[in-house]
Amino acid sequence: MIRVVIAEDHQSLIDGIKLSLEYEEDISVVGEANDGEVLIALIRAKRPDIVITDIRMPKCDGICATKTIKKEFPDIKVIAFSMFDQSEAVTQMKLAGASGYIMKNSSLKKLVEAIREVAKNNLFFDDAIMSKDTVTKEDIILSSREKEILRLIGEGKTSQEIADLLFIGKSTVDTHRKNILKKMSIQGKTDLIRFAVERKYDF
Structure with missing residues (x-):
């Protein structure tokens, strides 16, 4: 049994x-x-x-x-x-x-x-x-700023809120988000939010 x-x-x-x-x-x-x-x-x-x-x-x-x-x-x-x-x-x-x-x-x-x-x-x-290409932790290379932004996305922050917290422009945050999407092979905003919430690395 x-x-x-x-x-x-x-x-x-x-x-x-x-x-x-x-x-x-x-x-x-x-x-x-x-x-x-x-x-x-x-x-x-x-x-x-x-x-x-x-x-x-x-x-x-x-x-x-x-x-x-x-x-x-x-x-x-x-x-x-x-x-x-x-x-x-x-x-x-x-x-x-x-x-x-x-x-x-x-x-x-x-x-x-x-x-x-x-x-x-x-x-x-x-x-x-x-059927997907599973990556390892070592394969994923995010900058410290990208990790910081990903953590804030996981906390439910908008691009404008992230920009205000980090004292950077909203356009800069949006650029980082696009880079994260590309590196992680994620298709859109909704999947990025899901991924950020699910991600359990130490930032």
Whole structure:
């Protein structure tokens, strides 16, 4: 029996996964968590085989939680479960020790396949992710100013607000944003904001 813990801040999504997995005779959901701190405490108590975790969670995000889990329990496998397919997020989870990465819009069949593959000590990454060129942390070279602006974008600041905070012109901020988009191969404003929020590097 593959013992699974699910971590996701949307309870309705956890309930849906649990309901669906009830029909799988070799998989058992032994716990659930809505934030990273509860997840880590649950792992220490339950010692599951696999953890399915969202990346963005309150208190302790999925990347931080994965690092802690792999440090304390190297044999426990982690599968990232996220709406973000940016290569940066995938790389962060890989570096943290995740064995798999599944998109939230993937089918239940794919999630079950991921659980079974990872349980056999294999890696499993969503086809939508594998079709992209995944970059490593070392491949990404942002200037200190670009990192600063990216951090402020992640905090929800507009270009004008960033310009005021950094005492530079709005046009300069816009230029930096364009450079970041190009370096990170991001297509537009919305994806840049999502990426900035998801990005977990130390700025």
